[in-house]
């Protein structure tokens with residue numbers, strides 16, 4: 178039987194599964210309270226991918242409203258904070274599907290720019306972001322604790 182894939186908004190009850198995937202897949206880990214805050218404050222920006230009703234991946238993002246956005250000087254921005262898919266389900270489109278789900282919500286909510294940071298060595302993620310329309314805008318030297326640099330990538334309006 179074909180596996181049933183679904184992408185849905187993350188709920189607070191998903192946090193423990195999200196934490197397990199985050200710790201297994203990424204060196205950047207966060208506290209329960211951090212996940213709680215992000216998911217409660219950014220409903221449509223946080224999603225999970227389920228296969229046969231089991232969570233196999235997640236994306237967390239938040240909406241950033243700089244003070245100057247209130248007087249129209251700057252636009253509201255989206256920020257992709259963390260994304261991961263369990264190794265056994267990679268390269269089957271889950272990452273792309275989750276990112277597209279969020280992108281559609283961001284467009285609905287008039288978000289014009291979305292940005293993220295990614296390790297310069299993370300070819301898989303950089304390629305996925307490029308396919309989704311993100312481009313490398315700058316390199317942030319020694320961005321990560323272990324000294325690795327990051328690419329700052331953006332999707333949306335050119336500055």
Ligand SMILES: CC(C)(COP(=O)(O)OP(=O)(O)OC[C@H]1O[C@@H](n2cnc3c(N)ncnc32)[C@H](O)[C@@H]1OP(=O)(O)O)[C@@H](O)C(=O)NCCC(=O)NCCS
Nearest residue numbers: 202260261262267268269270271272273295301302304305
């Ligand atoms: C990055 C990650 C989320 C991608 O998720 P995924 O579900 O495997 O991605 P997709 O299947 O949607 O792949 C989309 C495209 O990305 C690129 N891509 C994905 N994995 C790749 C790899 N190992 N090598 C090269 N390109 C890759 C390809 O262009 C792919 O399209 P294709 O399969 O049609 O060629 C996943 O690799 C992951 O969880 N990595 C560990 C955590 C991580 O690095 N997170 C990103 C932090 S910024």
